[in-house]
Amino acid sequence: MNPFLCAIFLLGLSSLASAANFTQVFEWNNLDYEWPSDARRAQALENGTFKAENISPLYMAVYGSRLFLSLEKNIGIPVTLVSLPTNSASTAPPKLTPFPSFDMHGNGNCDKIEWARGLKVDSVGRLWMLDRGSDNCQSKIWTIDLINNDHTKLIHRFSFNDWIHDLVLEETPNGTFAYISRWYRTHIVVFSLERNQSWVVDTLGIQFYSIALPPKDQEPRQLYLGKFYSNELYSIPVAALHNGTLTANPKLIRKWTAIDSYSMLMDNHGTMYAAFWSKNYISSWNSSQPFEEQRFHEVAGLSSPWPFTFALDQSGNFWITVNDRSKMPRLRLLKAEVGVKSYIFEASPAFRSPPCFLFPSPDVTAADVTGQPSLIVRPPILNQQLTGVGLEIDSWATVGFVDSGIIFASPSKLIFGMLSTLNFKNLQELA
C-alpha cells in the first residue's frame, strides 16, 4: 500500500491521541503478592518483613499480555519487581506476581534482585531492569527474555551502588546502548551491551532524574533529561555518547510548568509524556512542534508523591497506574488506545502494508483485510479532511483500495483518488 495513504489515517489518529480516552482495567483497595505459600505470607506479616500497605509502584513496562511494575523499597517489601495480567476474565484485581520468581529476590544478596527501579522492554521482547543494589552490592542491570521462558540474566555490574533511577535503550546498527539517570550525581551512565562496558559521562554539575529518548527517525537524536527541584528539561546529542565521550554539555531546551519531573516517556511519533512529583496530571509535548505543554491525563483529587507510572505497549495502548496514598482505591490501572507505541519501535512500519490495516483505533476498523482490503472510516476523520476541499462525507464511509487508487464511499457519494498522487485536492467524485 502507498505510504501516503496510511498517512491520511495517521493524521486522523493524531488528533485523537491528545483526547486519549482512558478506561479502568483494575482497581485495588488492598495490594498483595502472590506468595509461594500461605505459611510464608503469615510468617512475613508476623515478623514484619511484609507490610502490604507499603506496596507502591515506581516504574512500569508492558509486553504482550503482561504488565511489569517495579516497587518502592519500603520496610516490609520483600519483592520489588512484579507482573500482572493486562486483562482478566474476572473484575477482581489480580495479586502481584513476584517476577521472575519470589526466590530471585533478596536484599543484600548480590546475585539476586535487590531493588528494581527503571524498566524498559526492547524491540526483541527483553525486559531490562535496573537494580539499585544495596550497601554490600553494586548496582546492576538484568534482562529477562519475555519470549524465551523469562530467561533471566544479570548482564552487568556497575562500579557503584545507589542513586540509580531510570533508563532508556537505544538500538543502533553498532549495538544496543542503555542510558541511565543518576540523580544526586553529576553524570549519566552509558552501558554498551555488546562491549559489556559502562562508563560515566559528566554533565557539568547538573543532576538528572528523568530520562527519555525520541524515536529513531529524529535526527540528530537527542537524549532528554529532567531534574528534581527544577522544571528544566535538557538535551544531549546521543551520537556523542556512543564513542566513549566522557563529558557532555547538556543544553537547556524547555521548561515544564511544574518542577520535579520524575518520569518521562516518548512515543514513536515523538510526543513526550512527563509526570511530576505530587502533581495530579501527566503532561505531554509534541516534540516536532514548538514547546507547548498539554494535559494528557488528569485525575481529580489525587494526592500522592509518586502519583503515576506509565508505559506504552507494542499494540498502541497507553497504560497508567494511579497511585493514591490517601484514599480508596489505593491503586488503579487505566488503559487507552492511542495508536502509538514506545519510542523503541520505528514509526515507519505502520506506513507499510499490511500493518497499516491493523491500527488499534476505535475510529479505523479493519472491515475486511482478506482479499480486496477495505476499511471503514468513521467521521469526523474523513469529514474534516474532505470538507476542506469541498467534499463532504456525512455518514459512515467505506474505503476500498483498488490497484491504482482509493475509493471512498458514503451513502450519497463515491469518490476516487489516485494512490500515486493522492492528496485531498485530486479526489474525483465518481457518482
Ligand SMILES: *[C@@H]1O[C@H](CO)[C@@H](O)[C@H](O)[C@H]1NC(C)=O
Ligand atoms: C506533532 O506535530 C507534527 C508537526 O506539526 C504533526 O505532523 C503531528 O501530527 C503532531 N502529532 C500529534 C500527535 O499531534
Ligand SMILES: *[C@@H]1O[C@H](CO)[C@@H](O)[C@H](O)[C@H]1NC(C)=O
Ligand atoms: C470516550 O469513550 C466514551 C465511551 O466509548 C465516549 O462516549 C466518549 O465520547 C469518548 N471520549 C473521547 C474524548 O473520545
Ligand SMILES: *[C@@H]1O[C@H](CO)[C@@H](O)[C@H](O)[C@H]1NC(C)=O
Ligand atoms: C520473616 O519471615 C519470612 C517468611 O518466612 C522469612 O523469609 C524471613 O527470613 C523472616 N525474617 C525474620 C527477620 O525473621
Ligand SMILES: *[C@@H]1O[C@H](CO)[C@@H](O)[C@H](O)[C@H]1NC(C)=O
Ligand atoms: C559482563 O560484565 C560483568 C561485570 O560487570 C560480568 O560479571 C559478566 O560476566 C560479564 N558478562 C559477560 C557476558 O561477559
Ligand SMILES: *[C@@H]1O[C@H](CO)[C@@H](O)[C@H](O)[C@H]1NC(C)=O
Ligand atoms: C557506527 O560506528 C561507525 C564507526 O565507528 C560510525 O561511523 C557510525 O556513525 C556508527 N553508526 C551509528 C548509527 O552510530
Ligand SMILES: *[C@@H]1O[C@H](CO)[C@@H](O)[C@H](O)[C@H]1NC(C)=O
Ligand atoms: C565522539 O563523538 C562526538 C560527536 O559525534 C565528537 O565530537 C567527538 O570528537 C568523538 N570523540 C571521540 C573520542 O571520537
